[in-house]
Amino acid sequence: MVSDNPIAASENRDDRFDAAQAQLHDLLPFTLGDRVFAVFTDEVDATAESKPFAPLPRAPNSVVGIVCVRGRMLTVIDPVALLNGESREWNQTLSCVIALRGDEQLALAADTYRDTITISEADIERTPDTSAPVDELVLGNVTYASEEISILNTSRLFSRAVQRRDRRRRRF
Secondary structure, eight states, rough: OOOOHHHHHHHHHHHHHHHTTTEEEEEEEEEEEEEEEEEEEEEEEEEEEEEEOOTTTTTTTTEEEEEEETTTEEEEEEEHHHOOOOHHHHHHSEEEEEEETTTEEEEEEEEEEOOOOEEEEGGOOOOTTTTTTTOOOOEEEEEEEEEEEEEEOOGGGGHHHHHHHOOOOOOO
Protein backbone atom coordinates (compact mmCIF):
# COMPACT_ATOMS: atom_id res chain seq x y z
CA MET A 1 0.00 0.00 0.00
CA VAL A 2 1.45 3.35 -1.05
CA SER A 3 0.92 6.26 1.29
CA ASP A 4 0.26 9.73 -0.04
CA ASN A 5 1.19 11.18 3.32
CA PRO A 6 4.52 13.09 2.85
CA ILE A 7 5.18 13.09 6.60
CA ALA A 8 5.03 9.30 6.81
CA ALA A 9 7.31 8.98 3.76
CA SER A 10 9.81 11.39 5.33
CA GLU A 11 9.77 9.41 8.61
CA ASN A 12 10.56 6.20 6.70
CA ARG A 13 13.57 7.87 5.03
CA ASP A 14 14.74 9.17 8.40
CA ASP A 15 14.45 5.68 9.92
CA ARG A 16 16.57 4.21 7.12
CA PHE A 17 19.14 6.99 7.55
CA ASP A 18 19.25 6.41 11.32
CA ALA A 19 19.67 2.67 10.79
CA ALA A 20 22.63 3.26 8.44
CA GLN A 21 24.19 5.69 10.93
CA ALA A 22 23.65 3.21 13.80
CA GLN A 23 25.60 0.41 12.10
CA LEU A 24 28.26 -0.79 14.53
CA HIS A 25 31.82 -1.87 13.70
CA ASP A 26 34.35 -3.71 15.82
CA LEU A 27 37.92 -2.46 15.50
CA LEU A 28 41.25 -3.88 16.63
CA PRO A 29 43.43 -0.88 17.54
CA PHE A 30 47.22 -1.12 17.54
CA THR A 31 50.14 1.22 17.99
CA LEU A 32 53.21 1.69 15.87
CA GLY A 33 55.58 4.41 16.97
CA ASP A 34 53.53 7.37 18.14
CA ARG A 35 50.52 6.58 15.92
CA VAL A 36 47.41 4.54 16.67
CA PHE A 37 45.86 2.52 13.84
CA ALA A 38 42.94 0.11 13.67
CA VAL A 39 41.55 -2.53 11.34
CA PHE A 40 38.08 -4.05 11.29
CA THR A 41 38.05 -7.26 13.34
CA ASP A 42 36.37 -9.25 10.57
CA GLU A 43 39.56 -8.67 8.51
CA VAL A 44 41.85 -10.06 11.24
CA ASP A 45 42.80 -13.73 11.25
CA ALA A 46 45.08 -13.78 14.30
CA THR A 47 47.43 -11.78 16.48
CA ALA A 48 50.86 -12.92 17.63
CA GLU A 49 53.59 -11.56 19.85
CA SER A 50 57.39 -11.84 19.71
CA LYS A 51 57.66 -13.22 16.19
CA PRO A 52 61.05 -13.51 14.48
CA PHE A 53 61.04 -12.42 10.86
CA ALA A 54 63.18 -12.86 7.77
CA PRO A 55 63.90 -9.65 5.85
CA LEU A 56 63.38 -9.68 2.10
CA PRO A 57 66.18 -8.46 -0.16
CA ARG A 58 65.37 -5.45 -2.36
CA ALA A 59 61.93 -5.07 -0.78
CA PRO A 60 60.23 -1.66 -0.54
CA ASN A 61 60.57 0.30 2.72
CA SER A 62 57.06 -0.66 3.75
CA VAL A 63 57.75 -4.42 3.64
CA VAL A 64 59.35 -5.52 6.91
CA GLY A 65 59.83 -9.19 5.99
CA ILE A 66 58.23 -12.62 6.30
CA VAL A 67 56.87 -14.25 9.48
CA CYS A 68 55.18 -17.54 10.24
CA VAL A 69 51.86 -17.22 12.07
CA ARG A 70 49.70 -20.29 12.69
CA GLY A 71 51.52 -22.24 9.99
CA ARG A 72 51.16 -19.55 7.33
CA MET A 73 53.99 -17.50 5.88
CA LEU A 74 52.90 -13.85 5.83
CA THR A 75 54.42 -10.70 4.38
CA VAL A 76 54.61 -8.07 7.13
CA ILE A 77 53.74 -4.49 6.16
CA ASP A 78 54.73 -1.34 8.07
CA PRO A 79 51.74 1.06 7.83
CA VAL A 80 53.77 4.10 8.95
CA ALA A 81 56.19 3.57 6.05
CA LEU A 82 53.23 3.32 3.67
CA LEU A 83 51.81 6.61 4.85
CA ASN A 84 54.90 8.79 5.10
CA GLY A 85 57.67 6.82 3.39
CA GLU A 86 59.93 6.69 6.45
CA SER A 87 61.60 3.35 6.98
CA ARG A 88 62.34 2.02 10.45
CA GLU A 89 65.06 -0.23 11.78
CA TRP A 90 63.51 -3.43 13.09
CA ASN A 91 64.91 -5.82 15.67
CA GLN A 92 65.21 -9.50 14.82
CA THR A 93 61.89 -10.08 16.56
CA LEU A 94 58.69 -8.13 15.96
CA SER A 95 56.83 -7.11 19.12
CA CYS A 96 53.38 -7.81 17.65
CA VAL A 97 52.01 -9.05 14.36
CA ILE A 98 48.40 -8.75 13.19
CA ALA A 99 47.67 -11.45 10.61
CA LEU A 100 45.02 -10.45 8.09
CA ARG A 101 42.54 -12.61 6.22
CA GLY A 102 42.76 -12.78 2.46
CA ASP A 103 44.61 -14.28 -0.44
CA GLU A 104 47.51 -11.80 -0.26
CA GLN A 105 48.75 -13.40 3.01
CA LEU A 106 49.60 -10.12 4.72
CA ALA A 107 50.27 -9.07 8.29
CA LEU A 108 50.78 -5.70 9.95
CA ALA A 109 53.71 -4.84 12.19
CA ALA A 110 52.78 -3.31 15.54
CA ASP A 111 54.43 -2.29 18.78
CA THR A 112 51.30 -3.21 20.78
CA TYR A 113 47.72 -4.13 20.10
CA ARG A 114 44.74 -3.36 22.28
CA ASP A 115 41.36 -4.80 23.15
CA THR A 116 38.63 -4.66 20.54
CA ILE A 117 36.51 -1.52 20.51
CA THR A 118 33.05 -0.97 19.04
CA ILE A 119 32.18 2.21 17.18
CA SER A 120 29.25 3.48 15.17
CA GLU A 121 29.46 4.22 11.45
CA ALA A 122 28.68 7.85 12.31
CA ASP A 123 31.83 8.03 14.49
CA ILE A 124 34.13 7.56 11.48
CA GLU A 125 35.35 10.89 10.16
CA ARG A 126 35.82 10.42 6.45
CA THR A 127 38.26 12.60 4.58
CA PRO A 128 36.35 15.52 3.05
CA ASP A 129 38.46 15.45 -0.13
CA THR A 130 36.33 13.69 -2.73
CA SER A 131 39.18 13.72 -5.24
CA ALA A 132 41.21 11.27 -3.11
CA PRO A 133 42.88 8.48 -5.07
CA VAL A 134 41.10 5.16 -5.39
CA ASP A 135 43.87 3.35 -3.51
CA GLU A 136 43.46 5.45 -0.36
CA LEU A 137 45.06 3.63 2.56
CA VAL A 138 43.16 5.32 5.42
CA LEU A 139 39.38 4.90 5.35
CA GLY A 140 38.89 7.54 7.99
CA ASN A 141 39.68 8.53 11.55
CA VAL A 142 37.83 7.95 14.77
CA THR A 143 38.36 9.53 18.16
CA TYR A 144 38.15 6.99 20.96
CA ALA A 145 39.16 7.68 24.58
CA SER A 146 40.54 11.05 23.40
CA GLU A 147 42.93 9.35 20.94
CA GLU A 148 42.92 9.81 17.18
CA ILE A 149 42.80 6.37 15.52
CA SER A 150 43.38 5.91 11.77
CA ILE A 151 41.32 3.08 10.26
CA LEU A 152 43.30 1.24 7.59
CA ASN A 153 41.86 0.01 4.29
CA THR A 154 43.31 -3.51 4.27
CA SER A 155 42.17 -4.19 0.72
CA ARG A 156 44.69 -1.58 -0.51
CA LEU A 157 47.72 -2.55 1.61
CA PHE A 158 49.46 -4.79 -0.90
CA SER A 159 48.92 -2.54 -3.91
CA ARG A 160 50.22 0.47 -1.98
CA ALA A 161 53.21 -1.46 -0.63
CA VAL A 162 54.46 -2.50 -4.06
CA GLN A 163 53.25 0.38 -6.25
CA ARG A 164 56.56 2.20 -6.15
CA ARG A 165 58.52 -0.83 -7.28
CA ASP A 166 58.74 -1.50 -10.99
CA ARG A 167 60.24 -4.90 -11.40
CA ARG A 168 62.14 -5.51 -14.54
CA ARG A 169 61.11 -8.50 -16.50
CA ARG A 170 63.53 -10.56 -18.42
CA ARG A 171 62.55 -10.73 -22.03
CA PHE A 172 63.50 -13.74 -24.05
